[in-house]
Amino acid sequence: MDLYLPIANLSVNALVIIALGGVVGLLSGMFGVGGGFLTTPLLIFYGIPPTVAAASAASQVTGASVSGVVTHMSRGTVDFRMGGVLIVGGVVGAGLGVLIFRLLQAIGQIDTVIGILYVLMLGGIGSLMAKESIQALIALKSGRRIQARKRRHHPLVAAMPMRWRFYRSGLYISPLAPLLLGMATGILTMLLGVGGGFILVPAMLYLLGMTTQSVVGTSLFQILFVTMATTMMHAMTTHAVDLVLAMLLLIGSVTGAQVGTRISMTIRPEYLRILLAAIVLLVAARMALGLGFRPDEIYTVEVR
Amino acid sequence: MKRRALLALPPAMLLLTAADEPMLVPDVSQREVEIQYSFTGADLLLFGAIVYPDGRRPKTPADIMVVLKGPDQSITMREKQKVAGIWVNADSARFRSAPSFYAIASSRPIGKVVDERTAAIYEMGVDKLQLSPSSLNDSAELDRFQKGLIDLRQRAGLYVEQQGTVEITDGVLYRARLPLSARVIVGDYTAETFLVQDGRVVAAAVRDITIRKSGFERFMAVAAEQWPFFYGLVAMMLAVGMGWAAGAIAKRI
Numbered sequence: 057m058d059l060y061l062p063i064a065n066l067s068v069n070a071l072v073i074i075a076l077g078g079v080v081g082l083l084s085g086m087f088g089v090g091g092g093f094l095t096t097p098l099l100i101f102y103g104i105p106p107t108v109a110a111a112s113a114a115s116q117v118t119g120a121s122v123s124g125v126v127t128h129m130s131r132g133t134v135d136f137r138m139g140g141v142l143i144v145g146g147v148v149g150a151g152l153g154v155l156i157f158r159l160l161q162a163i164g165q166i167d168t169v170i171g172i173l174y175v176l177m178l179g180g181i182g183s184l185m186a187k188e189s190i191q192a193l194i195a196l197k198s199g200r201r202i203q204a205r206k207r208r209h210h211p212l213v214a215a216m217p218m219r220w221r222f223y224r225s226g227l228y229i230s231p232l233a234p235l236l237l238g239m240a241t242g243i244l245t246m247l248l249g250v251g252g253g254f255i256l257v258p259a260m261l262y263l264l265g266m267t268t269q270s271v272v273g274t275s276l277f278q279i280l281f282v283t284m285a286t287t288m289m290h291a292m293t294t295h296a297v298d299l300v301l302a303m304l305l306l307i308g309s310v311t312g313a314q315v316g317t318r319i320s321m322t323i324r325p326e327y328l329r330i331l332l333a334a335i336v337l338l339v340a341a342r343m344a345l346g347l348g349f350r351p352d353e354i355y356t357v358e359v360r
Numbered sequence: 361m362k363r364r365a366l367l368a369l370p371p372a373m374l375l376l377t378a379a380d381e382p383m384l385v386p387d388v389s390q391r392e393v394e395i396q397y398s399f400t401g402a403d404l405l406l407f408g409a410i411v412y413p414d415g416r417r418p419k420t421p422a423d424i425m426v427v428l429k430g431p432d433q434s435i436t437m438r439e440k441q442k443v444a445g446i447w448v449n450a451d452s453a454r455f456r457s458a459p460s461f462y463a464i465a466s467s468r469p470i471g472k473v474v475d476e477r478t479a480a481i482y483e484m485g486v487d488k489l490q491l492s493p494s495s496l497n498d499s500a501e502l503d504r505f506q507k508g509l510i511d512l513r514q515r516a517g518l519y520v521e522q523q524g525t526v527e528i529t530d531g532v533l534y535r536a537r538l539p540l541s542a543r544v545i546v547g548d549y550t551a552e553t554f555l556v557q558d559g560r561v562v563a564a565a566v567r568d569i570t571i572r573k574s575g576f577e578r579f580m581a582v583a584a585e586q587w588p589f590f591y592g593l594v595a596m597m598l599a600v601g602m603g604w605a606a607g608a609i610a611k612r613i
Contacts, residue, residue, distance in 0.1 A: 355440075
């Protein structure tokens with residue numbers, strides 16, 4: 057079923073895009089991540105222009121995180137104060153991202169930077185996750201319990217001036233720390249079309265030292281609003297949001313997300329985590345090879 | 361500008377010598393191509409008649425060439441090179457007038473119909489396009505970039521060369537079919553027809569074709585450019601609405 061995308065200026069097979077959204081949605085439901093890290097590269101691989109891919113993938117992440125946020129809000133596991141600070145940082149970061157995007161585009165290095173960022177981010181987080189989940193699995197098999205990490209924030213965070221109380225996170229820290237963290241993820245969202253949950257969740261746990269219960273809900277809350285802001289910024293600056301493409305992705309991903317959530321309830325979390333780590337490392341390895349191998353196209357054309 | 365003047369020249373000459381030079385009466389199957397939701401490209405039929413004065417046909421049969429050309433674009437081309445183990449964009453070149461679409465069909469192989477010089481003047485053949493480089497590259501580099509562009513666009517179906525596909529019936533009626541890729545941009549296109557006799561262009565005629573988005577597709581493209589705020593707002597609402605609805609439905613199942 058061919059469908060013409062009015063902004064991307066090409067026709068695609070609608071069913072392929074819906075299926076793509078479905079697979080990403082399934083993963084995001086199973087693992088509680090946005091899935092943008094898969095959508096953007098897959099869309100580019102399919103032939104969608106990178107800018108349109110990143111701009112439209114952001115709105116897919118919005119759709120995939122809505123129901124998660126609703127669930128977490130009803131359970132009371134969203135720290136609105138922390139979330140608010142993160143969102144402010146995220147929106148500022150997305151704004152900075154626009155500037156960086158334009159600068160890189162002007163010197164022609166946007167694709168390389170996106171590629172390297174993906175490899176570093178996914179490779180780093182993926183190995184961290186793999187290491188941890190293997191330890192957890194070994195502990196599970198041998199029946200030995202690993203000691204729980206002591207919840208502490210990073211010394212750098214403690215050194216920052218001004219302190220606020222974040223009750224639901226169980227923290228009394230400077231708001232500058234989450235603000236900077238939010239900015240970093242905001243930049244990534246703008247550049248890569250990812251939600252940034254990958255960076256946010258571990259950083260909230262290990263850098264800020266938040267309580268585990270409120271981490272996922274708060275990060276989803278931040279992702280929801282920052283991806284919304286990113287969609288808006290793309291619409292205003294790059295004019296690259298393709299509503300038809302976004303719609304197709306959304307149909308697939310919101311359905312997939314619901315199925316994924318159900319599957320995740322039947323599988324042990326330890327196995328889920330190692331599976332996610334494997335997928336993340338696989339994507340990182342593929343991107344790394346892509347940087348090193350001779351590309352299919354040596355030349356690229358940019359219309360001014 | 362220079363090229364336009366060249367194109368205008370043959371019809372002007374035709375007027376002066378109308379008595380004994382042949383004339384072309386061309387037409388196209390569609391004057392307007394509309395891009396809609398199901399657009400996957402189109403086939404354009406370019407056809408017409410050769411009118412000889414007093415109906416006398418020449419002894420050696422004439423040749424026909426049709427050229428379909430899209431709006432010119434100013435482009436920057438970048439070339440990837442391996443730097444420190446990874447492939448990054450290194451060299452670049454700028455061209456002021458690269459046609460976004462170019463398709464040519466001829467009744468015999470182009471090299472047999474016209475010589476190099478004539479082919480260059482009338483831009484007959486993808487390797488004869490005048491791209492007007494505007495950056496400081498040496499000619500070997502420009503050549504490399506030009507080849508790269510042609511290769512890229514040929515594979516995307518944006519530059520098409522179909523030699524020997526124009527059918528001429530009884531020496532007076534001709535027809536050619538040219539494919540329009542789904543990746544064409546909107547704008548004003550020209551379909552030029554050349555009548556070539558003994559390596560000389562003896563008649564030329566131009567028809568304009570408009571390619572535009574219509575209906576919903578047009579509305580979307582205009583909305584994204586003209587009302588970006590509302591467009592963005594709709595995108596946001598759509599994402600939130602669909603995500604929420606899916607969650608609400610899933611709860612009941």
